[in-house]
Amino acid sequence: GGLVLLWLSWSSVHRLGPEQQGVVTTFGKYSHTVGPGIAMTAPFPIQRLEKLDTQQIRTTPIGSSKSSNDNLVLTKDQNIIDMAYDVRWSIKSPERFLFQLDQPEQTVQEVSESAMRATVANFNLTQAIGDGRAEIEGQVLERMQAILDEYRSGVLVQSVSIRQSDPPAEVTDAFRAVNAAQQKRESNLNDARAYASQVTQLALGETAEFDKIYEQYKTAPEVTKRRLYYETMEQILGKVDKTIVESGAVTPYLPLPEMQRRNSGESNSVTVTGKKQ
Incomplete structure (x- = not known):
């Protein structure tokens, strides 16, 4: 009797944490879903309860920063970039998560890769490695959620974060030279x-x-x-030594230009003579 009671309490009474939900099956077929707290079911093997943490944020990494594990994606202008990103997701429908897909984690990875390739194909190289990354992340999230909902996967995509978006290692030097030239x-x-x-x-x-x-x-x-004539002459003669004398029998008795040259260090001089007005 004690063993029977122990077996009944172990297989019929279930305690679920605040972050958990329980999927109840009857002879292997889905019956219903219970929330946090104490749940009662028929003893095993009639009914079985499987607990799932629906609040946990799971992370699926795609690609790697190591050159030996490239994740190459083709851009709109037919350039190839090596991308690495993380997909964060959670369970929104426990029964669908358990029974709709054979390998839900693998499905999330494959859907994310498909959505990323389809999205990057609409962006050129400069956008994909620069200011277009935020827009790419948003579009990938929308594409993933639409595909997963179509699969009835019970998965909710929380975010997509690009960790790396660079040209392949083999052409990094050439790419840097192109950027420098641009x-x-x-x-x-x-x-x-x-x-x-x-x-x-x-x-x-x-x-x-x-x-x-x-x-x-x-x-x-x-x-x-x-x-205009006066202004032009002033511009021409303003920086040279000049002596203006009247015509006739007047002879300069002092070497004025020579003295000015010695004092100022300049070598240009002009002597202008004209008729007396």
Whole structure:
């Protein structure tokens, strides 16, 4: 009698933790699902209860950072990248998780690989290894969940995190050289645009100045020509030594240009003579 009672209590009374759910089967066929707490079933082998942790977040790693375990994926522009990522998932329907799929963990891995390849095929190389990774993760999660729901797998995908998205190890050096060339190209283009903008602004300024002078010239041509002549002569002769004397029998008795050269260290000099006005 004691053995019978022990057998009945062991196979009929079940305690489930707050994170667990129990799937009850009758002669191997699904009967119902019970929640946390104390659950009663018929003794084994009539009924059996299998506990599942539905709150646990399971992680399925895909790919590896080791060169010997490449996970190569083709991009939109027909480049190949080596990807490694983690898929985090949990159980949302215990009965489907147990009975719908033969190997649910293997199914999650295969679905994730298929979804990743289908998603990366819509992105080019620069996006797949750069700022497009977050968008790729979101699309892969949506694709995975849609496929798993179609399979009635009872799996809920929590997140997809890309750990590595690089070119294959065999072409890493060449890829870095291409990136360096692209960055240099962008730098040269930016320098050219800045120089073009500077030249354009200078030309616009000179054009505006010319338009102002032309308006003054139309109003007073002679005065404007004389002023331009004086300004031009001032620019030409402003940085050289010069001595202006009147024509006639006047002879310079002091070597003024030579003295100025010695004092300033400059070597240019101009002597201008003209008629007395």
